[in-house]
Amino acid sequence: MIPDSRKIFSSIFEPRSIAFIGASNNLYKWGFNILHNIVTAGFKGKIYPINPHGGSWYGMKVYQNLAQIQDNIDLAIIVVKKELVKDTLVKCALKKIPAAIIITAGFSETGNEGSQLEQEVLEIARKNSMRIVGPNTMGIFSAWPSPLQATMASGHKIPGHVAIIAQSGNLGSSISYRLTKRNIGISRLISSGNEADLKTADYLELLENDPKTDIICLYVEGVRDGRRFFELAKRISPRKPMVLLKGGRSEIGARAAMSHTGAMAGNNDVFNAMCRQTGIITVDSMDEMVDVCGMLISQPRPLGNRVGIITMGGGWGVIATDACASNGLVLPRLKESTIRMLDKVLPPYWSRANPVDLVAPNRITVITDAVSILIENEDIDAILALGIGYATLRAMVWRFSTVIPKEDSEIPSKQMYEGEMHLMELLVGQIKKLERPIIPVIDIMAFDRAEYHDLLKYLDSHGIMAYPSPEKAIYALAKVFEYTRTTRVSSARDKGKNTIKTGLQAQEGT
Numbered sequence: 180m181i182p183d184s185r186k187i188f189s190s191i192f193e194p195r196s197i198a199f200i201g202a203s204n205n206l207y208k209w210g211f212n213i214l215h216n217i218v219t220a221g222f223k224g225k226i227y228p229i230n231p232h233g234g235s236w237y238g239m240k241v242y243q244n245l246a247q248i249q250d251n252i253d254l255a256i257i258v259v260k261k262e263l264v265k266d267t268l269v270k271c272a273l274k275k276i277p278a279a280i281i282i283t284a285g286f287s288e289t290g291n292e293g294s295q296l297e298q299e300v301l302e303i304a305r306k307n308s309m310r311i312v313g314p315n316t317m318g319i320f321s322a323w324p325s326p327l328q329a330t331m332a333s334g335h336k337i338p339g340h341v342a343i344i345a346q347s348g349n350l351g352s353s354i355s356y357r358l359t360k361r362n363i364g365i366s367r368l369i370s371s372g373n374e375a376d377l378k379t380a381d382y383l384e385l386l387e388n389d390p391k392t393d394i395i396c397l398y399v400e401g402v403r404d405g406r407r408f409f410e411l412a413k414r415i416s417p418r419k420p421m422v423l424l425k426g427g428r429s430e431i432g433a434r435a436a437m438s439h440t441g442a443m444a445g446n447n448d449v450f451n452a453m454c455r456q457t458g459i460i461t462v463d464s465m466d467e468m469v470d471v472c473g474m475l476i477s478q479p480r481p482l483g484n485r486v487g488i489i490t491m492g493g494g495w496g497v498i499a500t501d502a503c504a505s506n507g508l509v510l511p512r513l514k515e516s517t518i519r520m521l522d523k524v525l526p527p528y529w530s531r532a533n534p535v536d537l538v539a540p541n542r543i544t545v546i547t548d549a550v551s552i553l554i555e556n557e558d559i560d561a562i563l564a565l566g567i568g569y570a571t572l573r574a575m576v577w578r579f580s581t582v583i584p585k586e587d588s589e590i591p592s593k594q595m596y597e598g599e600m601h602l603m604e605l606l607v608g609q610i611k612k613l614e615r616p617i618i619p620v621i622d623i624m625a626f627d628r629a630e631y632h633d634l635l636k637y638l639d640s641h642g643i644m645a646y647p648s649p650e651k652a653i654y655a656l657a658k659v660f661e662y663t664r665t666t667r668v669s670s671a672r673d674k675g676k677n678t679i680k681t682g683l684q685a686q687e688g689t
Contacts, residue, residue, distance in 0.1 A: 181381055183277075187310050188385045190278035192321040192367055194253035195224045197329075198245060198276065200267055201258030202228030202236050209282060210258040213318060213331055220328035225250065245274045252276045256318070256329055261285035261293075264300055264314065272307035279304070280329060281314035287373050288315055301375045316372030317348025320355070322365055323391045330370065332356075339364010340393040341472055344382045346371050347426070350398045350465070354424075357469045358396075362639040363476060366391040380408045387415050394475055395419055396468055400426040402450075409453045416458035417666040422471050423459050425450065458665045460658050467654065473644030474655040478616040480663045481656060483560035484508045487553040488534035489546060491566030495620075496534030499563060499649035506657035510534070517556040524548045534565075543570060543598040547605040554613050561616035561656055564606065565649055568621040570599045571634060603634055607641045616656060623647035 181187060197217070203210035214228060214236065227250075228236045233243045242248055255271045257264060261283050271279055286297035297314065304311050312319060318330035322338035332352035337359050345351030348370035355368050366389065369382050379399055386392045395415070402408045412421055425447070454461050462468045486508045490496040503510055510533045513521075518531050524545055530536040535549055546564060553559050574595035577588040603619075610617045619638060626635070626647055638645050646652035 181310075181384055184385060187278060188389070190253045190310075191280070191312060191319065191385075192327070192389075193324060194327070196227070196250055196253050197222075197224060198227045198229055198248065198252045198255045198271070198274075199258070200229045200245075200255060200271075201282075202230045202241055203258075204234075204236060208258075209331055212333070213256065213258060213282065213329060216328045216330060216333050219333075220326040222327050223325035224253075224327075227252070245270050248274075253278070255279040256282065258282045261296065261314075265296075265303060268300060268303045268309070269307075272303065272309060276309065278310045278312070280312040280316060280318055281372075282316055282318060282331075283313075284315040286314045286375070297373060297375050304376055311376035312369065313372035314375060317352065317370040319370065320365065320368035322367070330368070335359065336368075337362065337364040338366070340366050340391060341396060341476075342367040342369075342386050342389070342392040342394070343396045343398075344369045344371060344379055344386075345398040346374070346379065346400045347398055348372070350424075350426075354396060354398065354465050354468060357465055358472065361469055361473060361644060363469070363472055363644075366393075374403065378403055380404055380411055383408070383411045383415060387411070387419070393419055394472055395421045396472065397421060397423045398426060399423065405450075405453070409457050412454075412457040412459050416662075420475050420662055421459045422468050422475075423454060423461050424463070424465065424468055425461065455665070458662060460662050462658070466651075467658075470646065470651050470655040471658050473646075474616075474618075474652075474659045475662075477642050477644040478561075478610065478618065478659075479614045481561045481616050481660045482663070483558075484657075484660050485511050485558055485560045486653075486656070487511075487557060487559040487562045489549050489553070489562060489564050490534050490536055491546075491569060493530075493534075493536050495565040495649055496536055499565060499653060500534060502650045502653040506653055508653065508657055508660070511558055514557065517552060520552045520556060521549060524552070543602045544605065546602060547609060550606075550609055550617060551613075554615060559615070560660075561618065563618050563620060563649065563652060563656075565620045566622065567599070567602065567619050567645075568624070568634060570595045572624070574599075599634060600637065603637045607638070607643055610643065618652050618656065619643065619645045620649055620652050621645045621647065 199214050201210040202214050205211055217226060227248050228239055228241045230241050231243055234241050252274055255276045257267055257279055259267055264281060264283055268279065285293055287294040317332065320330055320336060321327040334356060336355055341358060341363055343351050343354055351368055351370045355365055358365060371379055371382060379402060386395055451461060460471055462471060484507060486503055488496055488499050500510060513533050526538050529538050537545055550562055553562060574592035577583055578592040580588060606617055606619055635645055
């Protein structure tokens with residue numbers, strides 16, 4: 180347990196006052212850009228820019244040193260030359276600042292001399308009961324209670340409930356951007372840097388009881404205290420899913436990790452085995468991490484691996500079947516009673532098999548009719564609704580045709596578009612009512628064409644993530660199923676009952 184963990188958490192993520200040491204008016208310097216991001220993101224606390232030359236920073240008073248500041252300071256952000264870091268930290272200690280983010284690089288990631296300097300900085304901090312983020316970090320972001328964007332990376336972030344711990348500043352920024360692009364909100368972002376003091380395990384412990392964090396994404400290159408890390412993961416993951424991307428998995432990648440943050444990458448086979456045992460969800464790319472987060476947030480947990488596929492075209496059903504087989508998901512055969520019920524809503528030439536090929540239905544609600552029939556009459560744990568969006572495409576082609584007169588296309592195109600919007604409403608309702616994953620897969624063209632945005636925005640506004648291909652949806656579903664299975668078994672063994680919340684329950688706080 181981190182001593183005074185609540186105090187440290189507040190100082191780093193929810194400070195009321197910040198001393199920004201190394202403020203600059205030079206647009207090319209980190210001392211300008213990080214301070215600029217803090218101000219423009221809307222931080223509501225007090226900011227004290229510090230530079231020995233004094234003056235002003237775009238209307239803000241710049242202090243020459245910490246001694247000029249009369250107020251208490253919760254957090255110091257240090258952006259000075261590495262040779263000045265030790266002396267700066269001593270002055271922070273005299274001011275009784277409890278935590279510091281050391282942006283400055285040039286420490287253990289550079290070799291023996293840098294390692295020695297890093298150790299001296301750490302000794303100063305420990306002697307004065309200070310906690311350090313970094314050094315060699317791109318900083319932190321916190322969405323609550325007011326935005327604190329103390330990072331080099333700019334860009335709007337949506338407040339939400341996914342935290343990111345990254346042993347790489349640019350990876351953390353890239354992950355956060357991808358999440359934001361898919362309308363997934365962020366609670367905290369930590370670029371842990373060299374982890375001279377606070378390490379990945381410490382940040383896990385700080386986030387464990389953070390009411391604003393429901394999911395934790397990690398990019399790690401190496402874990403210094405493996406036993407503690409995995410003990411924490413075993414405790415945290417059943418309540419807060421952990422999605423992990425590992426860097427340095429190859430021999431050459433491990434050498435790159437050592438020169439990047441000074442982290443030892445470790446044995447990957449052992450690491451992966453521990454992840455499986457503790458319920459950590461491992462992924463191979465940033466995009467896969469986003470796909471899995473979207474499934475965790477937007478869908479109920481799949482209680483099994485049996486999948487029903489409903490598709491607007493046969494080809495998508497074929498590749499979805501292959502993807503299910505590759506990811507350990509199964510497609511049950513349809514019962515005769517289910518086939519008879521589907522006969523009532525589908526054309527007489529439908530496939531009579533799972534995947535259920537709707538054969539270009541003449542009405543949109545055939546999709547939701549088929550979903551209801553499958554879930555109510557089959558042993559199905561999740562449903563993929565493939566090929567949504569083509570009705571809107573057809574409507575837009577009619578609307579902008581140079582051949583069809585506007586008066587002839589207006590009503591049919593409106594009916595097609597409104598019909599597909601109604602389908603979105605029905606799917607959202609079914610997910611909440613049936614409490615099983617019903618995953619909309621909308622062709623990738625929907626993500627690139629403006630006329631589709633209403634469909635995606637509607638789903639996003641109701642917390643439902645759409646996927647641009649069957650493979651991406653199935654990969655994420657399989658990962659979440661394995662997580663649910665592992666943590667359910669663990670919870671039942673440890674507590675005698677399953678305590679896993681569905682994605683929608685977690686969103687709604689029930």
